Amino acid sequence: MPTATAPAGPAAPPAFAARATAVEGSPVREILALTQRPGVISFAGGLPAPELFDADGLHAAYEAAFALSARRALQYSTTEGAPELRAAIAARATARGLPTGPEGVLVTSGSQQALTLVAATLIEPGDVVLVENPTYLAALQCFRLAGARVVPVPCDGEGLLPDALADLVARERPKLLYTIPTFQNPTGRTLPAERRAAVARVAARLGLWLVEDDPYGDLRYEGHDVPWLAAHPGAEDRTALLGSFSKIMAPGLRLGWLRAPAALQRAAVVAKQAADLHTSTVDQLAAAHYLATVDLDAHITAVRAAYRERRDALQAALSSTLPADCEWNRPEGGMFVWARLPQGHDATALLRTAVAHDVAFVPGAPFHTGTPDPRTLRLSFTTHGPKEIAEGVGRLGAALAEYGGGGGARG
Numbered sequence: 001m002p003t004a005t006a007p008a009g010p011a012a013p014p015a016f017a018a019r020a021t022a023v024e025g026s027p028v029r030e031i032l033a034l035t036q037r038p039g040v041i042s043f044a045g046g047l048p049a050p051e052l053f054d055a056d057g058l059h060a061a062y063e064a065a066f067a068l069s070a071r072r073a074l075q076y077s078t079t080e081g082a083p084e085l086r087a088a089i090a091a092r093a094t095a096r097g098l099p100t101g102p103e104g105v106l107v108t109s110g111s112q113q114a115l116t117l118v119a120a121t122l123i124e125p126g127d128v129v130l131v132e133n134p135t136y137l138a139a140l141q142c143f144r145l146a147g148a149r150v151v152p153v154p155c156d157g158e159g160l161l162p163d164a165l166a167d168l169v170a171r172e173r174p175k176l177l178y179t180i181p182t183f184q185n186p187t188g189r190t191l192p193a194e195r196r197a198a199v200a201r202v203a204a205r206l207g208l209w210l211v212e213d214d215p216y217g218d219l220r221y222e223g224h225d226v227p228w229l230a231a232h233p234g235a236e237d238r239t240a241l242l243g244s245f246s247k248i249m250a251p252g253l254r255l256g257w258l259r260a261p262a263a264l265q266r267a268a269v270v271a272k273q274a275a276d277l278h279t280s281t282v283d284q285l286a287a288a289h290y291l292a293t294v295d296l297d298a299h300i301t302a303v304r305a306a307y308r309e310r311r312d313a314l315q316a317a318l319s320s321t322l323p324a325d326c327e328w329n330r331p332e333g334g335m336f337v338w339a340r341l342p343q344g345h346d347a348t349a350l351l352r353t354a355v356a357h358d359v360a361f362v363p364g365a366p367f368h369t370g371t372p373d374p375r376t377l378r379l380s381f382t383t384h385g386p387k388e389i390a391e392g393v394g395r396l397g398a399a400l401a402e403y404g405g406g407g408g409a410r411g
């Protein structure tokens, strides 16, 4: 006979891990989904321009990877990565001023995975992670998923303030600083060399890991390269440098890399084994073949020329269209312009009106830790040509006037 306490149906499975439910999706994702429809000029995505992919060159590289050894290309391979790709990445890093051997490179599935591996390797739940404010959304998600307490470092128009960093390190005893020093996402800012040197000194003096994320560094349109943070005295034994082929080859390849001190690298290899064993063999061999046979730097030069023109088109359109009390910066490279609406405006509210005018951007609020600045927004200039950019900014100006913020167009 059944007892009175027998369950009526199947018992629910146990709850999700707290960290999985603590990390929310993006609140603007819903609005941005509307921007996928045809006719919308979107400054929202952080995507490279697909018409600039070297599709023929990459196609040939995949064919070569199969032709040279389909058995190898289709087989499991080592966690650290294909030796020829590691060697090619190391040579590029060395040429950019950071002597690197192939053994110092771990190939990852996008630089996003390198970030996840570093987080898995370094962060205990409750550890403090310092970040620029604002910073890259998926990095915030990654650190929160790892259970970190994310604390923003005060920044100005050039990025991190080293003295404020030193104060925070002394007070919060953080595990690491995550920074995108070159053409930052979302602000486009670049940290000057003297501040990089100061950040490295703070890390060495007070004891701190540095995570330097550099997916945009090759996309410089003017000015001079600034040496990696990892190359500054004090940073050598404590910097995880994250690189990517996403913005200079194609993001669909999902190829990135980690260059880190040996012990951290070894721990990241173990974390990667647990995550995915290794990055796709065929993709690695195709990329290695591409690097051996095509002049990637010549390709990057062509991409830079197109993006420079688009950046300049956006700057010109913003100057001629937006009210005088709007502000924006002029990045020397990368993909993003960071803008600020006049007093009392809210970029998330403006986005709704903008989408009705068939133009989109990303409000700045979600990129912030702590109290966001609701007036800020990010404009990506890479995926439209100059004419569409001018048209898109015109629509943005109309949206701004309708939404109620118009202060009169500039002459």
Ligand SMILES: Cc1ncc(COP(=O)(O)O)c(C=O)c1O
Pocket: 046, 109, 110, 111, 112, 113, 136, 180, 185, 213, 215, 243, 244, 245, 246, 251, 254, 255, 256
């Ligand atoms: C700052 C930053 N880091 C990492 C990534 C991820 O790049 P990947 O495609 O190499 O994973 C992005 C992508 O937009 C990014 O903006």
